[in-house]
Amino acid sequence: MILQLKNVSLLFSAQLVSYLIPILEIPILARALGVEGYGHILLIQTTALLCSLLVEYGFSLSGARQVALCAENKTQLSKIYNDVVSGRIILALGVVSITLSVLFFVKVNADALAILWGYFYFLAFGFGNLWLFQGLEKITYPVVIEVCLRFVGLLVLFLFVSKPSDAAIALMIMSCFALLSTVISFYLAYKVVGSFSFELKGGMQQIKEGFHSFLYKSSNNIMLSAGPALVGVLCGQAAVAKFAPAEKIIKASVGLVGPVLIGLYPYLSRRLLKSTTLNLKLSGLIVAASFVVGAVGAGMIFFLARYLMDLMLGPGFEEAIVILQIFVFIIPFRMMNQAMGLAVFMPLGRDRILSSLLVFFSFFSLLLAAILSYWFELKGVVYGLVLSEVIFSAFLVLFALNIKAEEA
Structure with missing residues (x-):
């Protein structure tokens, strides 16, 4: 250990x-x-x-x-x-x-x-x-x-x-x-x-x-990484410059849980061969801790948004402050979803379920962001990304509970 x-x-x-x-x-x-x-x-x-x-x-x-x-x-x-x-x-x-x-x-x-x-x-x-x-x-x-x-x-x-x-x-x-x-x-x-x-x-x-691992990993990244490209198509290059700084802060915050999960992934995969019950208990703790840490981090970034944007960008990027304050709500759900993927679904060999959900919600998030941008422009893109992540979390929890019932 x-x-x-x-x-x-x-x-x-x-x-x-x-x-x-x-x-x-x-x-x-x-x-x-x-x-x-x-x-x-x-x-x-x-x-x-x-x-x-x-x-x-x-x-x-x-x-x-x-x-x-x-x-x-x-x-x-x-x-x-x-x-x-x-x-x-x-x-x-x-x-x-x-x-x-x-x-x-x-x-x-x-x-x-x-x-x-x-x-x-x-x-x-x-x-x-x-x-x-x-x-x-x-x-x-x-x-x-x-x-x-x-x-x-x-x-x-x-x-x-x-x-x-x-x-x-x-x-x-x-x-x-x-x-x-x-x-x-x-x-x-x-x-x-x-x-x-x-x-x-x-x-x-x-x-x-590796197809299902590809679907998991690529879809996992597309939901955030495709944001600037989508904004560029829908709102123009200037909007990308206002969206991307907030997106980078969100990715950095969410990404902090990744090394912990990836570092534990080989260990969890081996432990699964010995004790599925123990693995699920440990996985549940990891998922809960990820959500709590994400919620605390989101709150801190929300209140520091103006200071961070002024420090990094200077004049001409005022809309980036509002974008960041909306975007922070994705953090706890995104961290929880990563934890469920790498601590529950992947070690248990449920790649197919996870990858299917990720593919669907990756495209759903981009579609919802595009639709909402029609009414709310740049803010609408962020609304769509956050809302789709919350819905995705609900589906993952339901499937995880079903897996737990099967293993019991």
């Missing part, structure tokens, strides 16, 4: 930095680039991250689970790694082909250099190898390296981005440091599993078997 606590602490630190850095980027980029320039950068970032979800494919869950069950068998470990990376290559080729076709036929308001850096950003986040070390429960070096590189990247951003014309430079800096972190993670993986070989059959099999 000491090892699990150590991994949870490291993952928590990495996750904290992964959300802290984008928040610290806000005053640098927003003040230097202005509303339009900052919104333009955010649209490219968001599109790249959404594409990376298709390549990441939830392997951080399905791959980590496979690694955790055969960590001592290097031959099997190498096969799993080769198959997972091969699956990602297959998916990446598909994503690149589709996006290039779209760029060829659709007029996009972005220059070629910005699009190129967007592709690098997509590849960096789509091919990370932290999942391997999570499964092995040996994450110290990957986490320390990633944290250091992200802070160095932030410093370089601060030094070289100072005016609206620096938008392409900002994208280049963020993409290069993200890509460097991924390249180093491949080297660390090579030290563990040896040389890589592309396995078409194994890659396709991983894609097939």
Whole structure:
């Protein structure tokens, strides 16, 4: 259990930095680039991250689970790694082909250099190898390296981005440091599993078997990550610059529970094989604690909203204060939903139920946000995202209670 606590602490630190850095980027980029320039950068970032979800494919869950069950068998470990990376290559080729076709036929308001850096950003986040070390429960070096590189990247951003014309430079800096972190993670993986070989059959099999984990992980992210893209389509680039800072604060707050859940995930999966009843009791405590922590955090952010937005953005972003005060209501429900997914449904092998609900509510949240934006504009998008999360929570609780009744 000491090892699990150590991994949870490291993952928590990495996750904290992964959300802290984008928040610290806000005053640098927003003040230097202005509303339009900052919104333009955010649209490219968001599109790249959404594409990376298709390549990441939830392997951080399905791959980590496979690694955790055969960590001592290097031959099997190498096969799993080769198959997972091969699956990602297959998916990446598909994503690149589709996006290039779209760029060829659709007029996009972005220059070629910005699009190129967007592709690098997509590849960096789509091919990370932290999942391997999570499964092995040996994450110290990957986490320390990633944290250091992200802070160095932030410093370089601060030094070289100072005016609206620096938008392409900002994208280049963020993409290069993200890509460097991924390249180093491949080297660390090579030290563990040896040389890589592309396995078409194994890659396709991983894609097939990891489908429900993909639905869970991607849908889990789409409900928040697609927000800026949706706002850009419905309300314009200037609205993205007002929505995104609030969205980054919400993601950072919600994301703090992720490292705890992911760090405990291999442990809960193994314990399930020994005692389902004990696992469900522990899972219930984790879910309840996640909701309480989320409610306390939401209250604090609500009262600090004006101070946070003024500190990060300055004049011209006043609507972001109201957006943040509405958005905070999603935090306790989002944290509870993550806890139910990683502490109840996934360890119990109920991937199909969870993924089906997530897919439905991901699209439902975007649809509801689009409908409400007709009457309430930018606020309507946030109303839709919050309301759909609350309804999703109710459905998860009902299904969890049904599972508990079955196991009793």
